[in-house]
Amino acid sequence: MITFELNGEAVQADVSGDTPLLWVIRDHFKLKGSKFGCGMGLCGACSMMVDGVSTRTCVLPVVAVANRKITTIEGVGNPQMLSTLQQAWVDASVPQCGYCQSGQLISATALLKSNPNPSSEEIDQAMSGNICRCGTYPRIKKAIQSAASKAVLTGQSTQDGGVNIFEPGAQAKEGMA
Amino acid sequence: MSQQTDPLISSRRSFLKNTAMLGGGLLIGLPLSACATAGFPKAGDKDFQPDAFLQITPDNQVHFYMPRSEMGQGTYTGLTTLIAEELDVEPSAIHVHHVGPLSDYENPEIGFQATGGSTSMRVSFKPLRQAAANARAAILDAAAQQLNLPKAQLTTQNSQVLAKGKAFNYGEFVEVAAQLGVPDETPLKRSNEFKYMGKDMPRLDGVAKSTGTAQFGIDVDFPGLHRAVLVRSPVAGGSVKTVDDSAALAMAGVKKVVTIYNGVAVVATSYWQAKQAALALNIEWNEPEKLASFSSDTGKKWFADALNSGDFEEAFELGDGKDGLEKASKVYSAEYWAPYLAHSTMEPMNCVVKIEEGHCDIWVGCQTPDVARGLAARICDLSIDEVTLHSTFLGGGFGRRFNSDFVAEATEIAKASGLAIQLVWSREDDTRHDFYRPASLARFNVGVDKNGMIESWTAQRAGPNIMPYTLDEVVDGKAPGFMPNGLVDWLSKRGYGLFNGLTVDHSSVEGLYEDYDAVNKDVQHVTVDPGLPVGFWRSVGHSFSGFFKEGMMDEVAHGQKQDSVAYRLAHTKNNPKLNGVIKLAAEKSLWGKPLSKGHFHGVACHNSFESSVAQVAEVSVVNNEIKIHKITCAVDCGFVVNPDIVKAQMESGIIFALSAALHGEITLKDGKVQQSNFHDYPVLRMAQSPEIDVHIVASDKDPSGVGEPGVPPVAAAVANAVFAATGKRLRSLPLSLS
Numbered sequence: 079m080i081t082f083e084l085n086g087e088a089v090q091a092d093v094s095g096d097t098p099l100l101w102v103i104r105d106h107f108k109l110k111g112s113k114f115g116c117g118m119g120l121c122g123a124c125s126m127m128v129d130g131v132s133t134r135t136c137v138l139p140v141v142a143v144a145n146r147k148i149t150t151i152e153g154v155g156n157p158q159m160l161s162t163l164q165q166a167w168v169d170a171s172v173p174q175c176g177y178c179q180s181g182q183l184i185s186a187t188a189l190l191k192s193n194p195n196p197s198s199e200e201i202d203q204a205m206s207g208n209i210c211r212c213g214t215y216p217r218i219k220k221a222i223q224s225a226a227s228k229a230v231l232t233g234q235s236t237q238d239g240g241v242n243i244f245e246p247g248a249q250a251k252e253g254m255a
Numbered sequence: 256m257s258q259q260t261d262p263l264i265s266s267r268r269s270f271l272k273n274t275a276m277l278g279g280g281l282l283i284g285l286p287l288s289a290c291a292t293a294g295f296p297k298a299g300d301k302d303f304q305p306d307a308f309l310q311i312t313p314d315n316q317v318h319f320y321m322p323r324s325e326m327g328q329g330t331y332t333g334l335t336t337l338i339a340e341e342l343d344v345e346p347s348a349i350h351v352h353h354v355g356p357l358s359d360y361e362n363p364e365i366g367f368q369a370t371g372g373s374t375s376m377r378v379s380f381k382p383l384r385q386a387a388a389n390a391r392a393a394i395l396d397a398a399a400q401q402l403n404l405p406k407a408q409l410t411t412q413n414s415q416v417l418a419k420g421k422a423f424n425y426g427e428f429v430e431v432a433a434q435l436g437v438p439d440e441t442p443l444k445r446s447n448e449f450k451y452m453g454k455d456m457p458r459l460d461g462v463a464k465s466t467g468t469a470q471f472g473i474d475v476d477f478p479g480l481h482r483a484v485l486v487r488s489p490v491a492g493g494s495v496k497t498v499d500d501s502a503a504l505a506m507a508g509v510k511k512v513v514t515i516y517n518g519v520a521v522v523a524t525s526y527w528q529a530k531q532a533a534l535a536l537n538i539e540w541n542e543p544e545k546l547a548s549f550s551s552d553t554g555k556k557w558f559a560d561a562l563n564s565g566d567f568e569e570a571f572e573l574g575d576g577k578d579g580l581e582k583a584s585k586v587y588s589a590e591y592w593a594p595y596l597a598h599s600t601m602e603p604m605n606c607v608v609k610i611e612e613g614h615c616d617i618w619v620g621c622q623t624p625d626v627a628r629g630l631a632a633r634i635c636d637l638s639i640d641e642v643t644l645h646s647t648f649l650g651g652g653f654g655r656r657f658n659s660d661f662v663a664e665a666t667e668i669a670k671a672s673g674l675a676i677q678l679v680w681s682r683e684d685d686t687r688h689d690f691y692r693p694a695s696l697a698r699f700n701v702g703v704d705k706n707g708m709i710e711s712w713t714a715q716r717a718g719p720n721i722m723p724y725t726l727d728e729v730v731d732g733k734a735p736g737f738m739p740n741g742l743v744d745w746l747s748k749r750g751y752g753l754f755n756g757l758t759v760d761h762s763s764v765e766g767l768y769e770d771y772d773a774v775n776k777d778v779q780h781v782t783v784d785p786g787l788p789v790g791f792w793r794s795v796g797h798s799f800s801g802f803f804k805e806g807m808m809d810e811v812a813h814g815q816k817q818d819s820v821a822y823r824l825a826h827t828k829n830n831p832k833l834n835g836v837i838k839l840a841a842e843k844s845l846w847g848k849p850l851s852k853g854h855f856h857g858v859a860c861h862n863s864f865e866s867s868v869a870q871v872a873e874v875s876v877v878n879n880e881i882k883i884h885k886i887t888c889a890v891d892c893g894f895v896v897n898p899d900i901v902k903a904q905m906e907s908g909i910i911f912a913l914s915a916a917l918h919g920e921i922t923l924k925d926g927k928v929q930q931s932n933f934h935d936y937p938v939l940r941m942a943q944s945p946e947i948d949v950h951i952v953a954s955d956k957d958p959s960g961v962g963e964p965g966v967p968p969v970a971a972a973v974a975n976a977v978f979a980a981t982g983k984r985l986r987s988l989p990l991s992l993s
């Protein structure tokens with residue numbers, strides 16, 4: 079039995095410890111937002127935040143996340159309550175097929191948490207682990223920049239390091255708990 | 256859209272067959288297929304699989320049953336916008352549903368229900384608007400009767416009828432409207448009346464796809480669903496000789512191990528268990544000899560030998576190409592090569608199949624649902640009415656999901672195991688068992704007259720054809736039910752031989768010769784096919800011919816000491832659309848003006864899917880590394896329903912094509928594909944993506960394709976810029992200077 083925190087809730091999984099976290103989340107907890115793309119840590123479709131860091135979970139055995147905090151796309155926001163970044167994604171019509179976008183949003187969210195106003199090169203760097211086969215990169219960058227400038231302009235700042243990732247922050251977090 | 260393929264005109268008589276009550280409300284259906292005459296069957300009682308495009312319910316909900324697949328190209332938004340405009344409803348208020356197969360959803364240009372060939376907007380533009388306009392007229396008729404007012408005093412606004420300062424929901428009138436019937440051929444809005452069409456609008460699937468809530472095939476799940484992993488013959492077309500499954504069967508979670516026509520499947524409770532157990536299988540294979548004897552390092556000679564054999568079929572003639580070459584004052588000759596390519600959709604192939612009590616349910620995201628359903632029916636020995644196909648979003652298509660091999664596999668596994676299963680391909684499976692973009696070798700001889708104008712344009716292409724591989728599936732999936740299986744097998748297997756001898760597959764030569772003015776043209780084809788399955792890869796034949804033809808044109812222009820843009824303009828006098836985009840791309844890229852130090856421009860243009868695209872690449876070369884800084888793109892795709900989606904599709908096509916231009920290559924060793932995942936089959940990442948600047952030509956012509964036409968010019972624009980930078984002419988893909 080492995081215990082960890084999933085989107086703010088303590089959970090337990092009765093699975094073999096070498097099972098990659100991705101499959102535990104998808105098959106066991108039935109959260110389907112995180113995707114399978116390569117199984118080798120190469121594409122980022124399976125990205126989740128592990129203690130706030132965007133992590134490839136298709137190659138991460140579930141034992142490695144015991145007692146840690148996991149945030150999946152379902153924990154970032156939802157259709158009724160979009161995060162600032164998700165809203166920027168919708169406004170810029172970022173997704174095409176959409177399959178990579180959960181992973182993209184996780185990496186972008188983790189980036190803005192640690193670096194609220196990234197340069198173009200810093201965005202390239204932070205997003206380099208996430209492939210989009212539909213080629214939405216120009217729009218992803220635009221959406222990150224617009225979310226970052228919005229957060230800076232409106233002076234929203236949170237305990238997360240200067241960027242209000244969740245909008246409106248407090249309620250979204252309550253909603254998830 | 257040409258007159259004879261315009262479904263509106265050809266199906267005028269049978270247009271708008273039916274209105275019916277179904278769970279209350281007004282149902283509007285229309286046949287997109289030119290010859291559809293049947294009315295709409297009743298919705299199945301097992302599942303909600305309605306048979307209409309449009310439904311308006313008494314509580315004022317508008318439902319649109321989308322006849323095409325959404326795989327990123329924007330159909331979901333684009334087609335819904337057509338409905339919204341003529342029905343006068345907010346696009347975002349319309350409930351959009353993916354639907355299963357129905358003959359009335361057939362693609363009139365393809366002949367079955369298919370999403371491909373960049374046709375969705377092209378073939379839906381008028382029929383869907385007409386359906387919605389007629390529905391709105393029917394509601395107004397009913398409102399006039401119910402409110403006892405002359406129709407002229409009624410108008411509509413956002414799902415409501417306005418009368419004498421009051422607003423009434425459409426839903427209040429649908430029952431009467433259904434009884435009164437739906438008028439035919441209501442006039443459509445004029446472009447100056449458009450509220451939604453022609454404007455940038457956010458994608459309607461944007462929220463679902465930004466929150467992880469959009470459902471793809473791989474996300475389908477229900478209690479009792481098992482996962483399956485299939486180990487296929489490493490040489491395509493092989494079969495199982497012997498299998499030792501004892502170790503696999505002993506592993507945790509494993510329920511069944513079954514052998515099907517192309518491999519051995521492990522069925523387990525979870526994907527990870529199935530995947531681990533599949534590694535423990537011990538299989539010997541029967542391998543097809545011809546493909547097993549093919550290796551890429553020596554195999555290019557197969558293509559060269561074919562080209563040298565002189566054993567050509569004539570594909571196209573205008574004037575006398577050979578005579579033109581003899582009379583020419585100068586002849587330019589060159590050979591171009593393009594390798595096999597995998598699609599690498601982000602979502603690996605997958606399919607859920609449940610067979611129970613004489614019924615088969617399939618959940619899948621695919622481009623050809625009725626072929627898939629037909630294949631499953633044949634495998635299960637059921638009629639197509641006993642097979643229900645539930646469509647989902649597609650995590651990328653690019654032509655890969657035009658094939659239904661993964662549906663056939665999943666159905667075979669479900670049948671053999673007796674369990675409801677989800678077949679999930681790994682990335683390795685996906686890279687190694689694709690229907691690849693056909694490798695191609697082409698030779699051009701282009702003759703120029705004494706004035707420097709092209710006198711004769713001739714091309715010869717050697718390579719495999721796509722159609723035989725497609726025929727195999729389509730015959731199996733679409734053969735009438737009364738044909739015995741044996742006959743269908745014979746026909747589809749024979750199809751290969753029959754086809755290759757019968758005619759030149761147009762997709763093998765398309766794009767090699769059409770675009771430039773020349774009085775003499777000659778195109779010949781010779782088939783050489785090692786036996787690796789080939790299929791439709793975004794822009795199909797144009798994916799290689801765009802590179803070939805545009806490289807060649809640049810060579811001729813350079814040989815004639817002409818400016819690349821000016822020379823193209825001089826040879827597109829009969830092709831005003833292409834001429835227009837070349838001018839626009841040149842103007843917007845500041846062609847001919849000084850660039851940053853070390854930066855060079857290259858231009859290319861191409862017509863495909865009835866659209867014209869020109870691109871200028873800005874490139875630098877440092878230590879033999881090609882860096883692409885910017886692509887300026889001009890497109891003429893007729894009237895644009897949503898400019899932002901057209902721009903997105905150009906961006907997408909450009910980045911997709913850059914992956915191929917810089918990295919893409921599938922190679923074989925003894926018939927086995929050597930690449931497996933994104934480390935050895937890399938695709939572009941954000942840091943390598945150039946700035947992209949898209950310009951759309953304003954047009955009131957009917958819409959034409961956008962999903963694919965952005966692809967063909969890209970590699971040539973880059974190669975031509977590399978030539979400008981280095982003087983080296985790159986005639987082989989992927990582009991490499993070392």
Ligand code: FES
Pocket residue numbers: 113114115116117118119120121122123124125134135136137
């Ligand atoms: S699926 Fe995990 S990185 Fe690709």
Ligand code: FES
Pocket residue numbers: 173174175176177178179209210211212213214327601650651
């Ligand atoms: S949106 Fe299709 S892979 Fe990124």
